[in-house]
Amino acid sequence: MLETERLTVHVGGVRAIDGVSLNISAGTVTAVIGPTGCGKSTLLRTINRMISLLPSVRIEGDVRLQGASIFTSGLRVTDLRRRVGLVGADTALLPGTVMDNMTYGLRVSGQWRTERARLTRVEEALREVHLWDEVKDQLDGPAEGLTAGQRRRLTMARALALGPELLLLDDPAAGLDPVATQRIESLIYTLRQRLTIVLVTNSVRQAARVSDQTAFLWLGRLVECSPTARVFTTPAERLTEDYVTGRCG
Numbered sequence: 001m002l003e004t005e006r007l008t009v010h011v012g013g014v015r016a017i018d019g020v021s022l023n024i025s026a027g028t029v030t031a032v033i034g035p036t037g038c039g040k041s042t043l044l045r046t047i048n049r050m051i052s053l054l055p056s057v058r059i060e061g062d063v064r065l066q067g068a069s070i071f072t073s074g075l076r077v078t079d080l081r082r083r084v085g086l087v088g089a090d091t092a093l094l095p096g097t098v099m100d101n102m103t104y105g106l107r108v109s110g111q112w113r114t115e116r117a118r119l120t121r122v123e124e125a126l127r128e129v130h131l132w133d134e135v136k137d138q139l140d141g142p143a144e145g146l147t148a149g150q151r152r153r154l155t156m157a158r159a160l161a162l163g164p165e166l167l168l169l170d171d172p173a174a175g176l177d178p179v180a181t182q183r184i185e186s187l188i189y190t191l192r193q194r195l196t197i198v199l200v201t202n203s204v205r206q207a208a209r210v211s212d213q214t215a216f217l218w219l220g221r222l223v224e225c226s227p228t229a230r231v232f233t234t235p236a237e238r239l240t241e242d243y244v245t246g247r248c249g
């Protein structure tokens with residue numbers, strides 16, 4: 001489904017990603033863990049080409065989605081970002097209402113042409129993140145009026161409404177309380193039945209709870225990528241063991 005081949009990304013003179021080769025199968029959750037600054041967010045931003053918005057970025061190697069390079073000129077970046085949604089803990093809401101937030105991308109994409117088609121899509125996506133019952137009476141109220149956990153699920157619903165094949169989540173539960181965190185985690189667990197997910201997390205426990213495979217980055221390099229159960233019991237590298245047991249990082 002997704003493959004990075006010797007991917008190297010320089011950002012502002014820093015080699016943030018260094019020769020990373022990763023293989024991700026459809027319908028799985030891949031956790032990306034590693035200490036702060038190891039390149040997790042840069043990796044996600046490269047996969048949906050958000051990184052290209054920064055000045056002075058240099059990319060070597062390749063990223064292939066369903067076998068095709070995401071850097072080929074034939075692929076429109078807007079199409080790529082619809083297929084590959086990126087949601088982070090700091091993903092901003094639009095200043096308008098809950099409904100404005102949900103329909104903006106749908107309007108821009110031009111695929112959901114009628115009001116009715118858009119409303120159906122909005123309801124589906126909000127139900128999928130278990131937010132519909134909580135917000136159906138405040139769709140025309142300000143999105144900022146929702147709780148932190150609800151806002152986080154709204155940004156996920158907004159990405160899901162566009163029908164992505166791959167969902168990139170950058171520490172989606174950061175700063176949330178345990179109940180809101182649990183909601184996000186169970187959502188990730190159910191979404192994998194129809195989507196492929198790459199989950200960046202600063203919580204190794206979260207990686208252990210929800211992912212199928214875990215990739216461990218250190219200083220931009222991929223130390224190892226293995227089935228999650230193995231990473232947490234018998235990792236191939238000593239550095240991985242030290243990190244997941246909290247001895248370093």
Ligand SMILES: Nc1ncnc2c1ncn2[C@@H]1O[C@H](COP(=O)(O)OP(=O)(O)OP(=O)(O)O)[C@@H](O)[C@H]1O
Pocket residue numbers: 011012014015016034035036037038039040041042043054202
């Ligand atoms: N816009 C930028 N300009 C300059 N350097 C950057 C930029 N974005 C990232 N970097 C550098 O690239 C490296 C990787 O950063 P990145 O944000 O990907 O790390 P991270 O693993 O997501 O960290 P965290 O866990 O704190 O979110 C760091 O050295 C960082 O300083």
Ligand SMILES: [Mg+2]
Pocket residue numbers: 040041042170
């Ligand atoms: Mg980050």
